[in-house]
Every structure is written in C-alpha cells, then in structure tokens.
Amino acid sequence: MASEATDDEAKPPTLVCAPCWICLEDGPDDNGEPLVRDCACRGETSAGYHVSCIIDYAKVKTNQAIDLRETQQKVVEAVHDPWKYCPNCQQPYMGVVSLQLVKALLDHTKHLPESHYVRFRARCLHLDTLSFQLSFSSDNHSVEVEAKAMLQTLEENSSELAVSLLGGTSAGDYHIKALVAGESVRPLTALGMSKERTGDVESAAILFKSALEYLDVAESSGYWCDGSQRDSIERSLRTIKREMGLISPSEEVAELRKNLKRLIQENEDEMFIVLEKHNLAIALMKTDPPQYFEAVKLIKEC
Numbered sequence: 001m002a003s004e005a006t007d008d009e010a011k012p013p014t015l016v017c018a019p020c021w022i023c024l025e026d027g028p029d030d031n032g033e034p035l036v037r038d039c040a041c042r043g044e045t046s047a048g049y050h051v052s053c054i055i056d057y058a059k060v061k062t063n064q065a066i067d068l069r070e071t072q073q074k075v076v077e078a079v080h081d082p083w084k085y086c087p088n089c090q091q092p093y094m095g096v097v098s099l100q101l102v103k104a105l106l107d108h109t110k111h112l113p114e115s116h117y118v119r120f121r122a123r124c125l126h127l128d129t130l131s132f133q134l135s136f137s138s139d140n141h142s143v144e145v146e147a148k149a150m151l152q153t154l155e156e157n158s159s160e161l162a163v164s165l166l167g168g169t170s171a172g173d174y175h176i177k178a179l180v181a182g183e184s185v186r187p188l189t190a191l192g193m194s195k196e197r198t199g200d201v202e203s204a205a206i207l208f209k210s211a212l213e214y215l216d217v218a219e220s221s222g223y224w225c226d227g228s229q230r231d232s233i234e235r236s237l238r239t240i241k242r243e244m245g246l247i248s249p250s251e252e253v254a255e256l257r258k259n260l261k262r263l264i265q266e267n268e269d270e271m272f273i274v275l276e277k278h279n280l281a282i283a284l285m286k287t288d289p290p291q292y293f294e295a296v297k298l299i300k301e302c
Contacts, residue, residue: 021047040091058082079121134190178221
C-alpha cells in the first residue's frame with residue numbers, strides 16, 4: 001500500500017525566479033501557494049507560475065474548444081497541451097504540478113456527459129500522467145488501482161463516445177474502439193512494467209499481452225501508434241517468457257527474426273533496427289549449437 005504523502009510532500013518546492021508570467025505577482029497566490037516551476041524553464045530570470053494561474057489559463061483554453069465546438073484535433077490540443085506542457089519551454093510539467101493539473105482538469109470536465117469527447121481526452125491525459133508515475137515510482141499500489149479504474153471507465157463509455165462536438169458525425173467514423181485501444185496501450189504497458197519490477201512476472205505477462213492486443217486493434221484501424229511501443233512490449237514479454245522457461249532459444253530467435261524483418265519492411269528508425277539485430281545476435285549465441293557466424297555478422301552490422 002502506498003504511504004500517505006505529508007502536506008510538505010504534496011506541495012511543489014519553492015524557488016527563486018521571476019514573477020508569475022500570468023498574474024505578474026512575485027509572491028504567493030490568494031490561497032497562499034508559492035511560485036513553482038516544475039518544467040524545463042531554468043534560471044533566476046526565467047518566470048515561475050502559480051499552479052492556480054496555470055489552471056485558470058488552461059480552463060480558458062478548454063472552454064473555448066467546448067464553446068466553439070472545435071474539430072477533433074483542436075479539442076486534443078485544447079484539452080491536452082495547456083494542461084500538460086509549459087507554453088514557455090514547450091516541455092511537460094513534472095512531478096506534483098502535473099498531478100495537480102490533471103486532477104483540476106478532471107474536476108473541470110466532470111459536469112460533461114460521460115461519453116463527451118472532451119471528458120474522454122481529460123481521462124486520457126490522466127492515464128498518461130499515471131503511466132509516467134508507474135514507470136518511475138517503486139511504490140505503486142494506489143497508482144495501479146487508479147489506472148485500472150480509469151481504463152475500465154474508458155472502456156465502459158467507449159460505445160457512446162461523442163467524438164464530434166458538432167453532433168452530426170457518427171462516432172463510428174472515428175474508429176472509437178481503435179481510439180480507446182490506442183490510448184490504453186501505454187498504461188497497460190506501464191502496469192506490466194510495475195508488476196515486473198516487483199517480481200510478479202505472471203501478472204506482467206498478462207498485462208503485456210493485453211497491451212499488444214490493444215495495439216493490434218488500434219493499428220488495424222489506422223490509429224497512429226509509436227513503433228517503439230510494440231518493440232518495447234515484445235522485448236519485455238520475451239524476457240519474462242525466458243525467465244519462466246516458456247520459450248526456448250530457438251523460438252526466441254524465430255520471434256526476433258520475424259520482428260527484425262518487420263522493422264526493416266516498415267522502414268523503422270535505424271536505432272530500433274540496430275537494437276533488434278543486437279538482441280538477435282545474443283539469442284543466436286544461446287542456441288544449441290550456438291550460431292556464432294551469423295551472430296558476429298549481425299554485431300558487425302551494428
């Protein structure tokens with residue numbers, strides 16, 4: 001069970017910086033909260049901000065998208081960017097600030113129908129933030145529970161998801177299942193990584209397999225997915241299978257050959273191709289008998 005955070009731990013650290021770039025005040029806000037700067041902005045002359053000011057600024061952007069009945073892409077930008085990225089350094093908010101912002105976004109959109117697209121995007125950002133926590137934190141029980149609940153909420157409301165704010169477009173035109181599946185891949189992967197770190201490899205394997213299934217659904221409907229996601233998941237799954245004695249060296253070589261062929265055919269980034277060649281070379285040296293000649297050839301290509 002995750003330990004309860006103290007009041008001091010729940011607040012961002014104070015710092016010396018220029019006044020808040022929104023309200024131009026250099027002291028605490030009306031609630032006594034100090035200036036913070038939990039992004040990539042640096043230096044005493046770089047502006048800080050009050051979390052409350054960022055929330056007000058982001059609310060305006062989101063409300064404009066709702067009131068103007070913006071297009072799908074505009075909604076993504078309005079419900080995602082101002083709540084996640086600092087407009088000055090263009091980098092994501094981190095740590096406590098990111099959590100405060102996403103919780104404020106969920107609260108700001110809770111009046112909307114369960115199937116409203118803006119509310120869907122808010123939940124996706126919440127999942128994205130939880131995934132980041134799962135990837136880098138060691139005490140994840142409460143985060144895991146929250147992420148699983150949010151994934152279930154997305155799934156339950158996917159059939160009535162109102163993608164078009166204009167109200168005249170069929171939700172099916174936007175491949176809702178693919179959309180939900182695509183947004184579920186990262187949190188499922190992060191949950192699997194969390195389980196793997198704690199030694200629960202069986203649960204990790206189930207989660208990784210689910211992530212791959214969702215990825216297949218998303219890609220089959222044309223939903224854009226990061227190619228490195230599949231490689232990372234499959235690599236983790238192979239490691240688990242090896243540890244559990246569920247895959248032989250020859251079977252691992254066959255899987256790696258297949259994946260390397262896919263990477264080359266799809267013209268993926270050279271970095272991923274080199275990494276897979278390296279993995280294949282290592283696997284070839286573990287077969288019986290070892291296939292040193294091909295392994296050395298692959299290593300030279302790397």
